[in-house]
Amino acid sequence: MLKFVLKRIIYLIPTLVLVAALVFLLIHMIPGDPAAVILGPDATAEDVASVRQALGLDRPLYEQFVVWLGNLAHGDFGVSIHSKRPVIDSIGERFPVTLCLTTLALVFALVVALPSGVLAAVYHNTNKDYLFMIGTILGVSVPGFWLGLMALLVFSVQLGWFPSTGFVAMWEEFWEGLRYMILPAITLSLFMAAVVARMVRSSMLEVLRLEYVTHARAKGLSEWKVITKHALKNAFAPTLTTIGIQYGMLLGGAVVTETVFSLPGLGKYLVVSIYMRDYPVVQGCILFIALVYVFINTIVDLLYGYFDPRVQYS
C-alpha cells in the first residue's frame, strides 16, 4: 500500500512541474511588455524598469522559470504588486472561505446525488426514474451562478431568511457563518449533484444486473443490504472518480459564486486582482487552486483501491 502511494506521488511530480510551467507562461502571454501593461499607460519609464526588475522579467526565460520554481518549492508564491504582501499570505487568509464553500457544496451534492441515483437505478424505467432524468438534465443545464442570483433575490432580499451583505466566517461563529454559506453552497452544488447522481444511477444499473447481486439475494439478505452493501460499494468506485473530476467544477464555479454572494474567498480575490492587473496574485491564486485540485484527485485515486480491491496490485 505504501509503495502504491509513493509511486502515485512520484508519478505526480512531472505533472506538477508542467502545471507550474503553464502558470508561469501565463504572464508571458501578455501582449507587449508585461511591466508596462501592469502599470497602465501613465507609468514612467523608471517605474516600468523597476517593475521589470522586481518581477525578474529582465532575465532569460529559463532562468526566470528555474528561480520561480525554486521559490515555489519554498512556499514563495511571489509578492502582490498592489499590497506588496507575499501572495501566499493573502491566499492563506482567503482559502479557508473557499474550502468551506466547496466542502459544503460537496456534502450537499453527495447527500442529494447518492440516494437519488440509487433510487433511480432501483426504479429503473419507471416514472420515478424519468423524473430523475429530467431533474438531472436540468441540473446540468441551469447556470448555478444565475440560480445563486435568484436565490439571493428571493431568500435574502425579499424574504430576509439569509443575510444579503457582510460575512461571518464559519470557524468563528459556526451557525451564523453557516447562514452566509447555505445559499452559495447549494447553488454551487447543483451541477455536481446532477453529474454525480447520473453516474451513481448508471453504475448502479450496471452492477445490479451482475450475478453477485443475485447471489447476495440468494443468501437471504434484505433488499436494503443487497443495495447498500453489495451493489453500492462496487458502484461507488467509478462514482468516486467522477466526484474527483467534478471537484474541479466546484473550485472553478466558486470563483463566480463568491463574486455573486460577495464572499471573501480565493475566487473573489482572483477576480479583483485581475481587475487590478495584479498578475503575481493572479498566478498565485490559479496555481494554488490547481494544486488543490491535483491533490484532491490524488486522494481520490488512493481511495479507489478501497472500493475496488482489484486495482491495488495491478
Add this chain to the structure above:
Amino acid sequence: MESLLSIENLEVSFHTSHGVAQAVCGVSYDIGRGEVLGVVGESGSGKSVTALSVLRLVPYPGRISAGRINYEGRDLLQIPEKQMRKVRGDRISMIFQEPMISLNPAFTIENQLTEALHNHRKMSQKEARERAIEMLALVDIPDPAKRIKDYPHHLSGGMRQRVMIAEALLLDPDVLLADEPTTALDVTVQAQVLDLMHRLNERIGTAIMLITHNLGVVAESARRVVVMYCGRVVEQGPVKEIFEQARHPYTQGLLKSIPKPGGRGKLYEMDGIVPSLFELPTGCPFNPRCPQRRPECGKSAPPWREVQPGHHALCWLYA
C-alpha cells in the same frame, strides 16, 4: 423417498417490448430429502429460471404467473417476503455458473461467508469465522485460515466455486440449487468439483438439484433426471433408465450427441435449432425438429404419460 420440495405447474413469463415469452410452462417435479436430482436442458429450456423461481429471484422483467412450490407444508410462492428471506441461504441455497462473477469482488471471503451466517443466526464474529474456516476446510481449500482473508480475485476459478459451495452449505440447508456449477471450469477441475459435491451430499445429506446442459455430468452423480425443453419437462425418470431407454425423441437426441470414449465417426447432431420463446410452434414444441413426428404433434399438446413405473414422458408416441 420422502418428497422434500415439490414444484407444481410452475409458469414464468417475461414481459418485454418484443412480447411475452413463456420461459417456464407448467413445470412440475419434486426432489426428495438427500436426493441428487439432475435437471438437464439446453440454454433457454427454463431450467435456471425454475431454480430461481424456487427462491423467488426471477430477474426483471420475468414474473411467476402460476403454480405452487411446496416446502415443509407451505407454498413458497405465497409466504411473505420476510419469511422467504429466512428460507433463502438457510434452508435452500444456491450456487451459480460463473464463480468469477458470483462472488462480490469488493469484499473478502471472510466478509461474504460470515455475512451469510450473521444473517440467519445470532453468533459472534469469532464463532462465525471459525465456522467459515471449518467449512472452507471441508471443501478442500488449503490453508483456509489464511485464504479467508483473500479477495475473490486472488483465487482461481475452481477455488472460487469451492468457496461458493462452502458458503451455500454453511447453514446445513435442505436443498442446494446448483446452476451449472462446473460449466465455467476447466475439465479436470470440473471433475474435482463434481466429486466434492457428491461427497458432501453423502456426508451432510443436503439434497442437490444439479442443473446442467451436459447429460454426462448427471450420469455419475444423480439418481433421477428431469429433461427440460422450451420451458416444459419432456421426460423424467431414474438415471439408469434415461440413459438406457430414453423415451422422448429429444432425450434420445441429447444422448446421441454425447461423445463416447473410443467412439468413432461423426457426432450426432439434432436437426434445426431451439425455437424462440416468443414464437413457439403449436402442439409439441419439439415437433419441427423431431425425427419421429406424427400428424397430431403439430396440432395439440402431447400428454404426460407414465411409460414405466416412475418414468414419464411428454410425447404423442406413448399416448
Add this chain to the structure above:
Amino acid sequence: MFWKKFLHNPIGMIGVIVIAMNIFMAAFAPVLATHNPLAINVAQQSEEPSAQHWFGTDEFGRDIYSRVIYGSRISLYISLFSVLVATFLGVAIGATSGYYGGWMDNIIMRIMDAVMSFPAILLAIGILAVLGPNLSNVVLALGLVYTPRFARIVRGSVLSLKEKEFVEASKAIGNGDAFIIFRHILPNCTAPLIVQATASLAYAILAESMLSFLGLGAPPPAPSWGNILSDARNFMMDNAMMTVFPGLAITMAVLGFNLVGDALRDVLDPRLK
C-alpha cells in the same frame, strides 16, 4: 441506421427543436428584437416588464428583451467557434501523438494532463486575465481549455487502430501517414468526437456566460447574457425581473445541447442507457 435511431429518440428531437429555436433567435435577431439592444434611454431606466418593454429595461433604459435576443448571437458564436478550435487542435494533437508515439507522445500527453489539472473555467479565466477580454480571446481561451478532451479521444482510437490490418495494408501499398490518418483512422472516431463536441457546446455556453458575468467575456456594452446578469447583480434592488430572463435564455441554450448529447450517447453507446 444511426440517423433513423436518432430521429426516433424523443429526447433528441426535443433537443434539436430547442437548438433550432436558439439558432433562429440568433439568425433573425434584428427582426425579433423590438429595440436597438445598445440604445440608451435615460427616460426609461430600470422599468418593470410592460407592453413596450416585454422584459423591462436596465439601469440605462436599454430594452432587456432585445438584449437577450441579441445575446444568443454572442453565446452561439463563442460556443461554436471555441468547440471548433478545440476539435481541430485536439484532432491534430491527438492524431500526431498517437500515430507517431514514442517520446513525443509522452511529452504531448503530459502537457494535456497538465492542462486538465486545472479546473476548466479557471484556466480560461487565467488566459483571459492576461490576453484581455474580447470575443476572439474567449474563443481561444475556451478552445485551448477543451482541447485535451478531444486529443485524448483521438489518441485513444489511433492507438487501437494503428496496429489493425487495414492500416498495415494501407502502409504496405505506400500510402502516406497523412492519408492513412485521414482516410482510415479519423472516420473511426467520429462517433465519440460528436458526443464530446455536443457536450462541450453545452459547457462552452455555460462557461461563456460565467466569463462575461465576471467581466472577462464580451466587453460591455455588448449584450451578452453574462453581461446582462452582471448589470442585474449591480442593480438588483432596482429591478429584480432583469435577472430572470437572461438566465432562462442560458438554461434553454444549454439544455438543447445537453438533450441532443444524451440522445447521441444513448444511440451510439446503448450500454450506458
